[in-house]
Amino acid sequence: MTALRELMPCFQGVVPAAIATCDASGVPNVAYVSQVYYLDEGHVALSCQFFNKTRRNIDQNPYACVKVMHPVTLDAWRLDVKFVRAESSGPLFDEMELRIQAIAAHTGMKGIFRLLSSDIYEVLDVQHVPGYLMPGSGDAPRLEMGDTRAELRGLQVLSDRVSRTDDLADLLKTLLHSLCELFRVQHAMFLMHDDSDARLYAVESAGYDTSGVGAEVALGEGLIGTVARTRRPLRVSGMAEMLRYGRAVRQEMQAEGAQLCEEIPLPGLCDAQSQLALPLAVGERLIGVLALESADPLAFQDWHEAYLSLLANQAALAIERLAERADEEPLPEPDRPPLAARRRTFTWYEKDEVVFCDGEYLVRNVPGRIFWKLLTEHSQTGRTEFANRELRMDDSLGLPAYKDNLESRLILLRKRLAERCPDVRLVPVRRGRFVLERDCELELEAR
């Protein structure tokens, strides 16, 4: 009998599993299963999303035979199983449901496409299926799991780097770039949580062609929004297969007359095949979400989730620490810099709380209000240096009195300016202070 743990790659959902059952009168049935979940060496759990024929058969006859396939080699194993019980609450159900919720949220089927139960089966036998592949195709290669000591060392190095940073921008940059360097992550993004409007905003990224800073996700929307709402990590392998499955169900439900929402486009890679999203939280407070992506359907394994969850906890505490530190007192104004001949027009749309630069969207909500305040004050008084403290004390900006995420909002604003309007910059000069630099004339209009 093959050890179940050797089949972990088969449980990633990249290639759908199938289950053969039969009813009390002996009529066989075969169906595909969206999730086969490894519980322990003697048990697996299968997702039950519809009261279908498989479920009715199992109620009559608890025996089943599951087909799982290796996602790289297509080699197959036969699992003889016996139904034990169905769980519709508890940690296992929650973990399996999270993945279903993510598919539902992404494919516009929130509340409709859901997990009914996690069905636990005792594994009676596991056999490799001879003849499934051509003779001479070779044994299934084991997936490279890396050198555990090297991964531990990487975690230590990354942890040290994060703990040494002393401003938020540096921390986020160090975190994402070290993940790419030490853990061979190709694409990473940090999205900050904004309590004021229940959204997440990308404030730092690594490995993408364009930074994506400013991209938004609503709480509960898509994979990242689901992780933010539930505060639980989510690893999705074989995303293409997962979305194909979700879209098939969506089409069937639409044919039945169900009213569904629009599909949510994924931020980040357009061809992402796997994603690992980790919540950064301190106690009950959500700081943000660390989202890692890859075009490789098997890029993230169990150990990534375990190791990087530790790191996410540390990063959450570090972000909290840096966001809380005391601001320094204001300093005298420096001389105004010379102006260049260029002109930039900034428009403030008060109703939508959004700032445009030369007719193109720049930033909105709290970062938009902050930027508009800086621009108007600079324009009216010529002032260039500002303190975080005065922003915190300005009620018109709508910053929450407690845990205001001001540092993260300023990082987002700086990055949006660097991308969309490099002629205007907010340059930190010391702890809690920054200057507005510009190489252009400003024209401001409020609408």
Place this chain on the structure above:
Amino acid sequence: MICRAQRASCLIDSELREFLQTGHVCVIATRDEELRPDWGHAAGVRVLKSRCVVFVEPDSSNRSLDNLRANGLIAVVVTEPITHRAIQLKGKGAKLRDLTAAEHKLASRLAQSARQAVIEVGIAPRVAATWNFESLVAVEFELTGVFEATPGPKAGTEVA
């Protein structure tokens, strides 16, 4: 009076027949005398008037072939991986036999098409090429039902 097999075969219209014989991914289910189910690996199906033939790979499906010899009850699901559209056929009285010359040609085309179907969903062509359909057994059975098997609320309902 119309018998069950005739009614089931009537449910296979030309569109469904084309879908079934295009060559998607095909899995069979059987069970033994103690009602222990099993699955088997197949290259595809051929639709006859009130009967169907499924081309089963014997080395990977010997347990299912033993079950079929014993009780003749079979379920076959044909799935298009890119859309997850799936149809399940139920049958009885299954008999094992060699493929005819025409069926060899058909099975070869179905196998090639099945390999192509998994390439479409990201399996490397060199890997798909190792999927074994070299020596197949024809399992001919009387059709007793045709069911929707696409994931969703209608899965398991009889094709209208």
